[in-house]
Amino acid sequence: MKLVVLSGKGGTGKTTVSTNLSKVLNMAYVDCDVEEPNGHIFLNHDHVEEKEVFLLNPEFDTTKCTMCGQCVTSCQFNALAKVLDRIMLFPSLCHGCGACSLACPVDAIMEKPRTIGKIQYQNQFYMGILNIKEPMGGPVISELNKMVKESAIFDAPPGTSCSVVKTLDHADFALLVTEPTKFGLHDLKLAVELVKSLSVPFGIIENRAEEEEFLIRDYCEEEGLDLIYQIPFSKSAASKYAGGRLLIEDDDFKVHFETLGQLVMKRLEGA
Template sequence: MNIAVLSGKGGTGKTTVSTNLALALKANYIDCDVEEPNGFLFLKPEVDAEEKVIVEYPVIDDNKCKSCGACVNVCQFNALAKVKDDIMLFQKLCHGCGACQIVCKYNAITYGKREIGKIEKGTARDINCSRGILNISEPMAVPVIRKLLKNLSDGINLIDCPPGTSCNVVNALKYADSAILVTECSEFGLHDLKMAVKLVKMYNIPFGIVINKDDDSDNIIKKYCMEEKIPLIGTIPYSKDIAVIYSKGEVLYDKLHHKEIFNHLSIAAKEVLSWN
């Protein structure tokens, strides 16, 4: 059972929900927010395995290249450009599709390899934890996300997705059987939640909503859920105490009152999502 936790925007509390629900469900925690993976700051796993993420990129042999521009024309990602009589490579834009090598009539293109990030794995509180880390200045997170989610363990896997609705989220969502959308009670929260709902519906997987920083009123998010007939899994109250705990890098699940909140959310999630 792979559960994706996502949000239409950053700062809604997605990682707070993910880390604490992982403890409540005794689930494997996978941090796919590879540009800023902070779930480990709270779960504090002991990392015992590390693996590099390697991608391929074209290498042009100047002695064979005739600067015909066929490789430039076929590249859909603008990683190659013809400047006068020379072919320029923008290495970090390359997706490694191999099209340039196929169309080259002069066998001037081979492929090299380079490191763009890494995968870390460990354990904390009897749950398996893993995260991807994208190297600084690298623009493409998808290869790291794909490697991180390849060959997921049996049982419950809780996938902490990147924020927003970009291709990074899309690639994480491909591995999900169900989804939990985290939002907050604001116009911005509602606007971006609607985009996340559209994205999840494209994959036709069951999903529900968790409201963070709930003001205990009949707010715009609750009205939206009722109008659209979207299951509301539960709420996390707007609380200074929660903010203080979070700022210290501690998990809410260690505090009795907050533990009850996430135990309730875990039970409600099983009722809302297609559980198996």
């Protein structure tokens, strides 16, 4: 069972929801926010296994290359240029698709692995880490998708870009976490559009909800969307979070997350 937590807007509580929910549902936690993973702060782990993530980049055999430039033309990512006497590669732009090596008529291109990040894991915990200066988190997330076989909660990166789409790959259900602000609502709409276009069943969680604030409630009602739960605004929750603690250490929040967990399980059974 794959449950993905996403939000559109950053800082609405994806990691808070994912980490606490993974505990009450006894599911694995998978940090796909590979540019800035922070789930590990809340889910302490003492010793971790490590696995490197590679991307295949072309290498050119200059004795075979005829400088025909077909590799440059075939590259959809503008990662190659043909200058005077050689082909230049910009590794940070290469998606490792292998089109250049297929296009090469004289077999002058070898595909060599280049490390772009790693995955740290142990019992029920997985964290993707993209190396500094690497622009593309997708391959690290794909590796996480391949690795995780158990029931798990995937903590997506913020936004609605390629990395989030990758995280949603083969998702059984998506939880969209938002907050009662105009930014929260604006980006929630983008996230709703994304999961709808990918046909992933989903529900919405309003975090830091306040009684007199109807922004998210009204939107969900108007659009007929499933507002699964409203996690109340609380100073003590904020201070727990800031101290790197799980909210379920607090009795009230334990009840909140257990209730939320049951509501989510009901949806998962239906999904």
